[in-house]
Amino acid sequence: MxxxxxxxxxxxxxxxxxxxxxxxxxxxxxxxxxxxxxxxxxxxxxxxxxxxxPAKAEVPAPVETPVTEEEPAKAEVPAPVETPVTEEEPAKAEVPAPVETPVTEEEPAKAEVPAPVETPVTEEEPAKAEVPAPVKAKAPAPAKDDSPEEVDFAPEVKVTQRLLTVVKAKPIQKASAEPVDKVNTWPHLMLPEFISLMAMMAFLIILSAILQAPLLEEANPNITPNPAKAPWYFLGLQEALSYWDPQIAGVMIPLVIGLIGFAAIPYIDRNPENNPSKRKYAIMMFTFFLAGAGTLTIIGVLFRGPGWNWTYPWIDGIWFDDLLDWIYFE
Amino acid sequence: MAKLTLRERFKKGAEGSGDSLRGSKFATSIFRPGSPFRKGYSDSPRNRSYVVMNNVLYHLHPVKVKRHGVRLSYTLCLGGMSFFLFIVLTITGIWLMFYFRPTEMAYADIQALQTSVAFGSLVRNMHRWGAHLMVLVVFLHMSRVFYHGAYKAPREFNWVIGVILLFLTLFLSFTGYLLPWDQLAIWAVTVGGNMASYTPVFGAQIKFGLFAGLEATTATLLRFYVLHVLFFPFIIVIFMAIHFWRVRKDGGISGPL
Incomplete structure (x- = not known):
């Protein structure tokens, strides 16, 4: 144990x-x-x-209030004084709590004790009779010698809790998502990740050991190569520039289609499905774009020679120095 | 007392020899409670969580991921590869900065790097091919995300961040393209700058701002150098941080299809 x-x-x-x-x-x-x-x-x-x-609890109020009017009055004076006017009986009947306080020195307790002799304001009496609850609550206060509080509660051994209310079993947070099948990141994700990372590193090192990065002769602004080509990822754009007005091809395509259009895709395509068979139109559009961009880029890289004229790489050779330099690297 | 063989004595000496080191105040100040480096690792769900939680880098990941997302055929690891290539490019790039001056000496520096610096050629090649690869991988990553419909709610904004990252990658590559200061570099950048000059209203101003003049000079070289080694990396790291953070906040990987 x-x-x-x-x-x-x-x-x-x-x-x-x-x-x-x-x-x-x-x-x-x-x-x-x-x-x-x-x-x-x-x-x-x-x-x-x-x-x-229960025996004691029943009689506390009459016990302590056999005295004169002044004593309970003192007890009540600090309590609410906001309704000093006494005429409205129905109002008092509705709001029982402050009723007994306002004017009268004569006590609510007197409703129970047989001595309502003085009754300065007579209208309130029925109201008081109706609301004995606050009366009892106040009555014990002036009584110092007696100790009704102790017997009000059951012994602690017996009662440790009580039922306040019944709340329906409903979670505070609603889980709207279905529980998904999950696996530990380590090792199920990090191991494949590490392996592909090592593979990429190996690939890059081997590639760099075999292929020499191009370095032509020093930059000379006075000698313009023909053709002068942009980096490969801009060559599709450069190819498009040879067809259309530069305002369209040079600005509309990269800025409006490229940046704004691409960024806006999720706000244009409001179809919530992600199953390919249910979003054929979106996939078709994107594939068209990919095919177009890829075709333009390949044409720009391989099929354009001096003067941006059409050439065939297997006949006229490659007119792209970035590619040329390492393809013929011995 | 029986005599121990050398092998047994080694074995005995090695037993628990790490415990005092691992339990030392210095070691425990380094490794957080629960770290496998404190208590050793035994395979349990609790320790699997600790591996991820107690390492600042692995902590990019949640402790658990969706089962379908760990399949290599789902993501092809393209996002991770983009990030990894960025790290490789940062490291090799910092290394290259030791040997490079963005002045009229730039071309000579590249030549010296390739001929008289140990591994200079290899590191330069890695930086260049790695950059091309990164452009390619980022683009493929975007295509993968599109075909999986992973840009849909609640991931719309992360797609926007991703498009910004793609363009920042292109800018990084383009500004780096000029730095070797050879004919390929200067004329490619001139062509690119001329494309930018077709911008409707501010075309000439954009080209002037980009080139620090009317054509590509050594002032352009300095400008591109600062953009390449400081400005764009700084910006892209911020967007990458938002990108990764949003991946997790938006509920991890999308799908399954």
Missing amino acids: VDIPEHLLLRSAEARAKALGISVEQALAEMKGESTPTVVAEEPEVIEIDTPA
């Missing part, structure tokens, strides 16, 4: 001793298994405390 630390054992023994009404030493011995556990058949003391409790 697990060793329970001494202080924890002692604390639970104290709790048990208190609950069963036995001594702490006995409880401790029971918990350690040195003596047979005390079995509690019934709780006699609990019952007997219960009986006097």
Whole structure:
């Protein structure tokens, strides 16, 4: 068995001793298994405390208020004084709580106690009779000698909790997403990632060891090569420039289609499906774009020679120095 | 007492020899509680989580990912490859900066790098081919994301970030293209700058700002150098951070289809 630390054992023994009404030493011995556990058949003391409790609770108000009018009046003066006018009876009947306070020194308690002699403002009396609840709450306050609070509560051994309300079992956060099948990142994601990373590194090193990056003669602004070509990823654009007005090909395509059009794709395509068979139009458009851009780029790289005239790479050679330099690298 | 063989003595000495080191205050100050470097690793779900949680780099990942997303055929690892190539390019680029001056000496520096610096040619090749590869991989990554419909809600804005990243990649590559300062570089950049000059209203101003003059000179070289090694990397790292963050905030990988 697990060793329970001494202080924890002692604390639970104290709790048990208190609950069963036995001594702490006995409880401790029971918990350690040195003596047979005390079995509690019934709780006699609990019952007997219960009986006097209601008896006292019923009579507190009349008991403390047999005195003159002044005493309860003092108790009430600090309480709400906001409704000093007494004429409106129905209003008072509706709002029971402040009713008894306003004017009268004579006490709500008098509604129960038989001495409502003075009755300065007579209209309120029925209202008071209706609302005895706040009366009781106030009445115990001036009584210092008596202690009704203690008996108001049941013994702690008996009652530890009470039902306030029943709340329907409904989660605070609604889980709208279906539970998904997940795996641990380590090793199921990081291992493939690491392997592909190493593969890419190996590929790049081998590529760099075999293919020499081009380095032509030093830059000379006075000697223009023919043709002068942009980097390969702009060659599709350069090819398009040879067909259309530069305002269209040089600006509309890269800026409007390229940047703005691409960025706007998710806001144009509102189809929530991501299954390819349910978004054929979007896929078709994008594939058209890819094919067009790829074709233009390949034409620009391989099929354009001096004067941007059409050439065949297998007849006239490649007119792209970036490619040329390492293809013929020996 | 039985005499131990050398092998047994080694074995005995090695037993628990790491424990005092691992348990030392210095080591425990480095590795967080639960780190495999503190307690050693044994395969358990808890330790699998700790591996990810206790490392700042792995921490880019969540502890768990969707099962369909770890299939290589789903992502082809293209996003990760883009990031990895960016790191490779950063490292090789910093290395190249030691040997390069963005002045009229630029061409001579490249020549010297290729002929008289150890591994100079290899590192330059890696930087150049890596850059081309990165443009390609970023573009393929974008295509992959499109075909999976991964730009759809709630990932719309991350797609926008991705398009910005693609353009930043192109700008990085284009500004780097000029730096060798050979005929290929200067005329490619001249062509590119002329394309930019077709911008409707501000065309001439854009070209002038880009070239620091009317045509590509060493002033252009300096300008492109600063854009290439400092400005665009700085910008792209910010957008990359947002991109990765949004990937996780938007619920990880999309799909399955």
